[in-house]
Amino acid sequence: MWVKLCCLLLYFLALFVLARVFEAVAWYESGFLATQLVDPVALSFRKLRTILECRGLGHSGLPEKKDVRELVEKSGDLMEGELYSALKEEEASESVSSTNFSGEMHFYELVEDTKDGIWLVQVVANDRSPLVGKVHWEKMVKKVSRFGIRTGTFNCSSDPRYCRRRGWLKSTLIMSVPQTSTSKGKVMLKEYSGRKIEVEHIFKWITAHAASRIKTIYNSEHLKEEWNKSDQYRVKIYLFANLDQPPAFFSALSVKFTGRVEFIFVNVENWDNKSYMAEIGIYKTPSYILRTPEGIYRYGNNTGEFISLRAMDSFLRSLQPEVNDLFVLSLVLVNLMAWMDLFITQGATIKRFVVLISTLGTYNSLLIISWLPVLGFLQLPYLDSFYEYSLKLFRYSNTTTLASWVRADWMFYSSHPALFLSTYLGHGLLIDYFEKKRRRNNNTDEVNANNLEWLSSLWDWYTSYLFHPIASFQHFPFDSDWDEDPDLFLERLAFPDLWLHPLIPTDYIKNLPMWRFKCLGVHSDEEMLETFQDSESDSDSENKEVFSSEKEVSEDDELNTFHRRSEGEPRCGAETCSCANKYCHREPYERKARSYGSYSTAGDMEPDWSAWPSEMLHCTECVVCLENFANGCLLVGLPCGHVFHQNCIVMWLAGGRHCCPVCRWASYKKKHPYTHPQPLSNDTPS
Secondary structure (H helix, E strand, O other): OHHHHHHHHHHHHHHHHHHHHHHHHHHHHHOOOOOOEOOHHHOOHHHHHHHHHHHOOOOOOOOOHHHHHHHHHHHOOOEHHHHHHHHHHHHOOOOOOOEEEOOHHHHHHHHHOOOOOOEEEEEEOOOOOOOOOHHHHHHHHHHHHOOOOEEEEEEOOOOHHHHHHHOOOOOEEEEEEEOOOOOOOOEEEEEOOOOOOOHHHHHHHHHHHHHOOOEEEOOHHHHHHHHOOOOOOOOEEEEEEOOOOOOHHHHHHHHHOOOOOEEEEEEOOOOOOOHHHHHOOOOOOOEEEEEEOOEEEEEOOOOOOOOOHHHHHHHHHHHOOOHHHHHHHHHHHHHHHHHOHHHHOOOOHHHHHHHHHHHHHHHHHHHHHHHHHHHHHHOOHHHHHHHHHHHHHHHHHHOOHHHHHHHHHHHHHHHOHHHHHHHHHHHHHHHHHHHHHHHHHOOOHHHHOOHHHHHHHHHHHHHHHHHOOEOOOOOOOOOOHHHOOOHHHHHHHHOHHHHHOOEOOOHHHHHOOEEEOOEOOOOOHHHHHHHHHHHHHHHHHHHHHHHHHHHHHHOOOOOOHHHHHHOOOOOHHHOOOOEOOOOOOOOOOOOOOOOOOOOOOOOOEOEOHHHOOOOOOOOOEEOOOOEEOOOOOEEEEOOOOOEEEHHHHHHHHHOOOOEOOOOOOEOOOOOOOOOOOOOOOOOOOO
């Protein structure tokens, strides 16, 4: 999980750097930046009209370019980024969908039960033609959809009783707007009563009703009273402008953020005394001022803060988010992180998608489960202070320059989804390349596995669970003996009792304690050679027969994949240890007559027992190969306390004998730790 999170953070960093590169390229080619102001005088009449349409200001009664330019200047400063976005939006010929209502319940669910949006519905009476023709209706839908206004058509032939109860006896237009300024308040329906059935007149009717919900201030005394008033709204946004009514995007946002942000329009058209505006720091109009408990923020001074619905919507969402906004953000981030598994996982293509589906299901389930208690805690009344401090932190962090860059990049990549997906794919392919290279350096065989091999190993893994009782909760390896011996399946069918043998995983072997055998002093090479020859001649007759018999029995079973772990380590039995251990602490066992850990070399150096784990028995001989421990060789201890050569015990356990060669205690089960007895003062080595 942490690897995928780091990969996702690297991807976001790459997107941030790429956006800065695009800005540099645009500045080099055109000579301007997105935040650079544009002089409306230098723009054509078509571009000025496009800006007014995006801001939601009517221009049907303004035939001259001068009047249109003045209206653009009165509504706010124009930046290069806003002009570019407006022209691209006009060129895009995307068809906007409109809802067709099937009856009363459908209409109630979408229109009357929606508390934070505006609907424009064309009602077609029985055996009547629609009020707005098809061509004009399509233009109307495209025009109002820029401001988040949803549209639909209700045909009374589908539910005539509901139309009669509503009084819709003729074709008309219905507009739904929230009636109160509280969140989830009542919705009122207004019917169009105008005589002119034109797009501009209908749009003026819509914007007038939407603007009526915004508090309007016409004099400085009212502004002073409102500025110093403290009410339920912690965040307020003021528009100081010389306009008859606020732009449509400002009115649409007031509906969208009902109960969260209060929108106030200050009409300074006929003001003679603007001294109080100077007192509160307003020196020019138009100005968009955000008032929070932390202070005043002037919207439009940072990157990406355009005078448009989309830019201001992302700005206000970052300052005053809803729980649903945070949930959607977490959902997007979790799924982006889960899709990284498609590139991190190596091997067959089917394996990649199986792991991806599993990861998506797991991450989304955990996300939903983790959000349930969060929603419950947010309903508790004594968490209001925590909620307020969280919003304060959001306001502090999202009014910085870095936050404005992030919002600008979000708007850029969301308007270019193909670029976003291609960069994500390229980042994933780079991760796949480096991960594949890393695993090849580690000699991992799964990199070159094909689909058929992986499905075969998956079937072996599944049948291992199906045909054997589970011996532990550890993960079973995919490798199966059936690949080497296909007759094993037939043998098990012939002997049903073999199905009951537990399948012991071998993952525990790598968790066994491992250390190196050390002595308190080091002999010279001549003394070590002499000691080795003496001990070999003394013990040859005693150990040769036992060693050969045990080796013949276990030779075929001990060769397995775990032998590769010990390649490159010295064979500890090839040389004799120069340490002398005249005693060995041991417990009585009913196994063999020879004593465990006996040692009779002529050396005079003691082993360094401080390097041994406290729960291990002290000895100097491996009972598997019957050879003494050499200085510097690797040792492995079992849970019972007995110690062996690393090579010897790994091959013993991997061969299927999951028990101690001495006491037969299970090698994967813990045992009460052994306590070494304190030696008496008069003990002498024997």
